[in-house]
Amino acid sequence: MTPLLQIDDLTIAYRLADGSGFQAIRDYSLTMAPGEIVGIVGQSGAGKSTIGKAVLGLMGENATIEAGRIRLSGHDITRARDVEAIRGRKVGYIYQNPMTALNPVLTIGEQLLESIVTHTGRRGAAARAYAVELLEQAEVPQAAERLSKYPHQLSGGLCQRIVFAIAICARPALLIADEPTTALDVTVQKAVLATLERMARKEGIGILLITHDMGVVAQMCDRVQVLRRGELVEEGATRQLLLHPAAAYTRQLMAAIPPMDRRLDRFDVIERQADSPGRERGIAYLRTARDGFAPSGSALLSVRGLSKTYPAPPRSGQDAFVALKDVSFDVRAGEVLGIVGESGSGKSTIGRCILGLQQPDAGAAITFRGRSLQPGRRDRAALARSLQCIFQDPYSSLNPRMSAAVNMTYALVAHGLVAARDARRLAGDLLEVVQLPRDAAGKMPHAFSGGERQRIGIARALAFRPELIFCDEPTSALDVTVQAEVLNLMKDLREMLGLTLVFVSHDLAVVRQMCDRVLVMSKGEIVEAGAADEVLLRPRHAYTRDLLASMPRMAET
Amino acid sequence: MASFIIRRIGQSAVLLFIMSLLVFVGMYMVSDPVAVLAGDDFTAADREALARSLGLDRPLPLQYLAFLGNVLTGDFGQSYVYNRPVLDLIFERLPATLEMVCLAMVLGVAIGIPLGIWSGLNRRHPATRAVSFATTVGYSIPNFWQALLLILVFSVWLRWLPASGRGDTVPLLGAGWSFLTIDGLRHMLLPAANLAVAIVCMQTRLTRSGTEEVMFQDYMMFARSKGIPRWRLVNRHLLRNILIPIVTITGLELGALIAFSTVTETVFSWPGIGKLLLDSIYRSDRPVVVAYMILITVMFVAINLVVDILYALLDPRIRYS
Numbered sequence: 001m002t003p004l005l006q007i008d009d010l011t012i013a014y015r016l017a018d019g020s021g022f023q024a025i026r027d028y029s030l031t032m033a034p035g036e037i038v039g040i041v042g043q044s045g046a047g048k049s050t051i052g053k054a055v056l057g058l059m060g061e062n063a064t065i066e067a068g069r070i071r072l073s074g075h076d077i078t079r080a081r082d083v084e085a086i087r088g089r090k091v092g093y094i095y096q097n098p099m100t101a102l103n104p105v106l107t108i109g110e111q112l113l114e115s116i117v118t119h120t121g122r123r124g125a126a127a128r129a130y131a132v133e134l135l136e137q138a139e140v141p142q143a144a145e146r147l148s149k150y151p152h153q154l155s156g157g158l159c160q161r162i163v164f165a166i167a168i169c170a171r172p173a174l175l176i177a178d179e180p181t182t183a184l185d186v187t188v189q190k191a192v193l194a195t196l197e198r199m200a201r202k203e204g205i206g207i208l209l210i211t212h213d214m215g216v217v218a219q220m221c222d223r224v225q226v227l228r229r230g231e232l233v234e235e236g237a238t239r240q241l242l243l244h245p246a247a248a249y250t251r252q253l254m255a256a257i258p259p260m261d262r263r264l265d266r267f268d269v270i271e272r273q274a275d276s277p278g279r280e281r282g283i284a285y286l287r288t289a290r291d292g293f294a295p296s297g298s299a300l301l302s303v304r305g306l307s308k309t310y311p312a313p314p315r316s317g318q319d320a321f322v323a324l325k326d327v328s329f330d331v332r333a334g335e336v337l338g339i340v341g342e343s344g345s346g347k348s349t350i351g352r353c354i355l356g357l358q359q360p361d362a363g364a365a366i367t368f369r370g371r372s373l374q375p376g377r378r379d380r381a382a383l384a385r386s387l388q389c390i391f392q393d394p395y396s397s398l399n400p401r402m403s404a405a406v407n408m409t410y411a412l413v414a415h416g417l418v419a420a421r422d423a424r425r426l427a428g429d430l431l432e433v434v435q436l437p438r439d440a441a442g443k444m445p446h447a448f449s450g451g452e453r454q455r456i457g458i459a460r461a462l463a464f465r466p467e468l469i470f471c472d473e474p475t476s477a478l479d480v481t482v483q484a485e486v487l488n489l490m491k492d493l494r495e496m497l498g499l500t501l502v503f504v505s506h507d508l509a510v511v512r513q514m515c516d517r518v519l520v521m522s523k524g525e526i527v528e529a530g531a532a533d534e535v536l537l538r539p540r541h542a543y544t545r546d547l548l549a550s551m552p553r554m555a556e557t
Numbered sequence: 558m559a560s561f562i563i564r565r566i567g568q569s570a571v572l573l574f575i576m577s578l579l580v581f582v583g584m585y586m587v588s589d590p591v592a593v594l595a596g597d598d599f600t601a602a603d604r605e606a607l608a609r610s611l612g613l614d615r616p617l618p619l620q621y622l623a624f625l626g627n628v629l630t631g632d633f634g635q636s637y638v639y640n641r642p643v644l645d646l647i648f649e650r651l652p653a654t655l656e657m658v659c660l661a662m663v664l665g666v667a668i669g670i671p672l673g674i675w676s677g678l679n680r681r682h683p684a685t686r687a688v689s690f691a692t693t694v695g696y697s698i699p700n701f702w703q704a705l706l707l708i709l710v711f712s713v714w715l716r717w718l719p720a721s722g723r724g725d726t727v728p729l730l731g732a733g734w735s736f737l738t739i740d741g742l743r744h745m746l747l748p749a750a751n752l753a754v755a756i757v758c759m760q761t762r763l764t765r766s767g768t769e770e771v772m773f774q775d776y777m778m779f780a781r782s783k784g785i786p787r788w789r790l791v792n793r794h795l796l797r798n799i800l801i802p803i804v805t806i807t808g809l810e811l812g813a814l815i816a817f818s819t820v821t822e823t824v825f826s827w828p829g830i831g832k833l834l835l836d837s838i839y840r841s842d843r844p845v846v847v848a849y850m851i852l853i854t855v856m857f858v859a860i861n862l863v864v865d866i867l868y869a870l871l872d873p874r875i876r877y878s
Contacts, residue, residue: 056782061681088784095782100775105797105872114793115783150873166783 002074004173004206005032005055010068012050012059012230024050024063025230034073034173035204037197039217039238041253042227043479044450048210049096051227052176055208056093057083073173089119092167092205094196096179098160102151109147112166119170134165139195157188161195168199175200178210185342186506187550193220212479214257215552218242226250256484258509260536260551266491267484267513278438282429286462286497293467293498294369296334300500301354301368301468304328307361308349308524323349324360325524331468336494336501338515338532340508340547345521347504351470354502355389368468385415388466392473394453398445404431405441408460417464430459434489451482455489462493468500475510487513508551512536520544558869561877562862569858573851577628580850581621581843588841590637611637624847633851634844638837643848647830652732653723654822654829658814660736660749665756666807672757673764674791680769689765692758704751704824711747718747721826748825752814763806767799774798800871808864816853 012025024047032038040048053059055070057080070078072090077083087093095101102111109131116127116134128147135143138161151159160180167175180196181189197220200207209220217224217238224241226233226249234247245251255268294300308324324346331337339347352358354366356373366373368383391397398407405427412418418426428438434455445453454474461469474490475483487510493499505511511518511532518535520528520543528541539545591608599607608614612623627634633643676685712720724744726733735741771777772795780794819831830849837845869875 058778058781084784086784087782093779093782095775095779097775101779103776103780103794103798104874106793110793111780114785114789118783118785118789152874163779170784 001033003031003071004034004036004073005030005208006069006071007031007051007055008069008071010051010054010070011066012047012054013064013066014060015062015064023066023230025054028068028227028230028232030208030225032174032206032208035201035206036223037200037207037209037221039209039211039221039224040227041211041214041217041224042233043212043253043481045229046227047230048212048227049178050230052093052178052208052210055083055174055176056087056091058093088115088172089170090172090174092170092172092175094160094163094167094175094177094180097183098163099151099156099183101163102159104151106150107147108149108151108154108162112147112162112169115166115169130169131165134169135162137168137199138162138165139191140165155188156184157192160184160192164196164199168203168205171203171205173206175205175207176210177207179212180209181216182211182213186508187342187546189216190219190550190552193552196220213552214242214254214480219552226253253481256481258484258487258507258513260509260512260548263513263533266488269481269484269488276432278429279432282426282433283496285426285429286433286465288465294333296332296498298333299330300333301331301366301502303330303350303354304365304367306350306353306364306366308346308353308358309361322524324353327521327524327526329519329526329529331500331502333467333500334498335516336499336503336514338511338518339502339504339521340506340511340518341521342506342547344523346524347506347521348472349524350521351389351472351502351504355387355470356384381415385417385464386467388461388464388469390454390457390461390469390471390474393477394450394457395477397457398453400445403442403444404436404448404456407445407456408463411460412463415464426463427459430463431456433462433493434459449482451478451486454478454486458486458489458493462497468502471501471503473505474503476505476507483510490514508536508548520547558866558877561865565858565862565865569855572858573854576854577625577847577851578621580847581624582617584841584843584846585617585620588838588843590841590843593841594637628851633848636837636842636845638840638842638845643844646833646845647849647852649732650828650830650833652734653827654815654818654831656734656736657745657749657821657827657829658752658811658818660745661752661756661814662807662811664749664753665760665810668753669757669760670764670803673761674768674795676761677765677768677772678791688761692761695754695758696762698754700751700755700820701824703754704748704821707747707751708824719744720747723828748821748827751821751825752818756810759806759810760803763803764799767802768795771795771798797871801868804864804867804871808860812853812857812860815856 007028007030010025010028011023013021013023016022028051030038040051042048050059050063054065055077057077065078068078069076072086075082077086102108112131112134113127116122116130120127120130122130131147132143135146140146140158140161146154146158146162154162177196181192184192193216196207199205207220209217211217221238223236224238225235226241226247228249233249234241234245241250242254245254252269258267306324306327307322310321310323312320327346327350329337339350341347349358353360353364354373360366368386371383373383402410405424408427408430409418409423413420413423424441427441431438431440436452436455440448445456448456475486478486490501491514494501503511503514515532517530518532519526520535520541522543527543528535528539535544536548539548590611591604591613595604595607605614612620615623624634635641636643636646639646672688676682676688679685708720711718722744723735724740725738726735726741727737729737735745777794780790817831818829819835821827822829822831823835834846834849837849865877869877
């Protein structure tokens with residue numbers, strides 16, 4: 001039987017701005033049978049997406065195929081001229097982020113119909129009927145009505161289903177799915193993957209699934225390849241590879257995945273560990289002033305009757321949106337309180353209300369060490385020092401025009417807590433505390449990787465010596481191994497400094513690893529609260545059970 | 558949308574009031590119509606009589622209130638110099654400017670946008686570098702010098718096009734228009750081209766940078782992966798997304814050109830309103846200047862309103878409430 005996709009000894013190089021070349025893919029080979037689902041896993045930068053784009057000839061203009069051949073059902077499609085004929089027709093592409101894959105200014109209908117008209121020859125009413133049929137296959141509810149909608153009017157899950165419909169409209173033999181569910185909520189992710197798999201199996205469509213998520217691989221793939229820095233590390237049947245990885249790198253990758261069934265002291269990843277005078281000085285700095293902190297176990301922050309309503313636009317006919325409804329909880333000094341829930345459940349809104357970035361509805365009482373946190377109060381500035389935040393997106397949470405050092409210390413200097421001439425040394429010390437080299441202080445944010453930026457973000461929050469840090473999905477934008485490193489760092493810091501953290505995450509396994517107690521949020525309400533072990537292992541509420549059941553898991557493979 | 562338009566009109570009324578006040582007070586401070594209009598042989602009594610006849614002997618607030626009252630009844634007053642209603646003067650001259658500017662705009666957009674898209678899509682093509690250089694130069698050439706150059710080449714050396722005047726006009730809607738006759742169009746071509754050079758350069762650069770930016774968006778990558786024809790990729794997916802900045806700048810340029818293409822009109826002796834404004838400022842013809850500025854403000858407000866409405870039509874994510 002002719003393989004569906006055969007890639008032989010592929011080498012792809014990018015020409016860099018300084019004229020040198022960089023081989024993103026080296027001697028890579030893959031053979032895929034028709035109808036097979038093959039996963040490619042690896043960290044970001046491993047070259048996974050480059051392979052997918054190379055098959056479709058969609059690499060950037062500075063990338064060239066230096067060696068190797070790509071054949072689809074026996075036909076050579078290595079050259080750009082040959083590949084154009086198969087795009088959309090023989091090979092469909094599913095883009096990572098469904099919210100950005102669809103053109104924002106064109107209707108769903110136009111974007112689906114243009115593919116149908118191009119590839120199937122159907123016109124007018126026949127094309128429309130087929131469009132509705134495709135949307136129904138992709139399990140889009142009220143399919144006919146969606147055609148006149150724009151992408152921003154639909155949820156991410158729906159957008160991804162529409163992308164599926166577009167990708168399969170010409171009944172291609174192969175789908176390339178590049179991180180198809182990374183941008184989606186866990187419960188949505190499960191359903192969307194199930195639809196994708198159902199469509200592919202029914203039509204006998206092969207899928208090349210590019211992902212960093214081992215859970216997704218376990219759920220979907222027949223075979224899996226592990227990629228590292230452009231080279232194939234290991235390849236095998238999914239179950240075999242996940243349960244008995246042969247390569248050291250694969251084992252390391254597996255060790256970085258937060259397990260659900262037990263709590264680790266630390267993740268087993270290789271780290272730089274060096275004690276230096278600067279690091280010790282930094283830790284000493286962070287420890288001082290802690291004597292005045294609330295005794296461990298006492299209620300540090302208490303939230304009572306917190307609601308937040310966003311009024312509907314006037315005359316829009318919509319109802320006001322209730323982001324939070326009567327939420328009450330305590331944070332005890334020294335604990336890590338997890339808040340879990342899907343996007344839109346109100347997790348981040350809690351943080352914004354606590355930090356004073358948003359005004360809650362009347363009637364809410366937020367007290368910190370017995371003092372009320374009200375906007376406009378004179379001691380707000382003092383309280384702001386005690387409450388800090390670590391943000392979700394390390395790419396946008398650092399000021400791109402300030403060096404790492406200035407990013408960490410400018411607010412400290414503005415508050416008058418540190419003299420400007422001491423700020424540079426403190427920044428160096430703090431960098432060492434978060435295990436970055438101190439001479440990185442002068443570099444600009446763009447020179448750092450995502451994980452390094454998040455370390456800078458952590459250092460910035462710590463610099464105030466706050467009593468409570470609100471961590472808003474601090475690792476959700478990071479690779480699994482980088483996440484493991486950052487989580488290890490946070491565990492270490494918490495142990496050394498006795499930090500009190502409110503840890504928001506949609507990833508239950510991460511919460512399991514990090515948190516003492518956990519609140520489960522759904523639609524602005526707390527549906528379940530308790531000790532993390534209790535709630536996550538023996539959930540009482542149906543929603544928590546749903547959330548747990550939606551997690552892609554390997555243990556079942 | 559309706560409430561947005563109504564609100565915008567309300568804001569415009571305030572804007573117009575402030576504008577009229579600024580222009581009125583400004584003109585009062587910088588010019589003395591009596592000094593310009595009076596002959597050398599005027600006695601002090603003659604001057605006083607002249608001031609009284611023009612209503613200039615009253616204190617400024619009263620003058621302004623009288624002016625405001627007249628405007629509200631649609632009367633912008635009489636020109637001191639021509640002794641005719643100001644609005645007649647302006648509307649006589651306006652068509653000349655309008656048609657010249659519109660031709661320039663059409664030329665600019667029709668050349669600039671395709672050129673910009675092409676160079677945005679072919680970033681490494683040698684011609685793109687040439688386009689980039691040419692548009693920088695074209696945008697930097699002083700307008701009057703470029704006008705002289707055009708006259709030298711096309712009127713003096715090649716003798717293809719006339720260098721000044723409007724040519725034959727055809728009456729339409731109570732005004733004379735040049736664009737309806739061949740001779741009129743021939744006269745219009747050079748002044749319009751003189752304005753169009755800067756527009757072409759601006760539109761090309763704007764379109765090119767928009768194209769380069771949009772081509773890297775995820776949705777363009779996804780659209781390419783769909784295997785749809787290239788013209789669809791460019792005309793629907795690309796163009797719709799780069800039009801918003803282009804519409805903004807086109808609107809602003811249109812307004813600016815109608816109001817202030819004085820230099821071009823002067824060099825080509827094109828009898829438009831820009832020349833009228835300049836003459837009126839020199840002669841301290843206060844009613845003309847004030848009425849002109851108010852009309853220009855109205856025009857800018859109208860253009861901006863149209864631009865805002867176009868935004869909402871171009872981008873479904875924009876909704877006014």
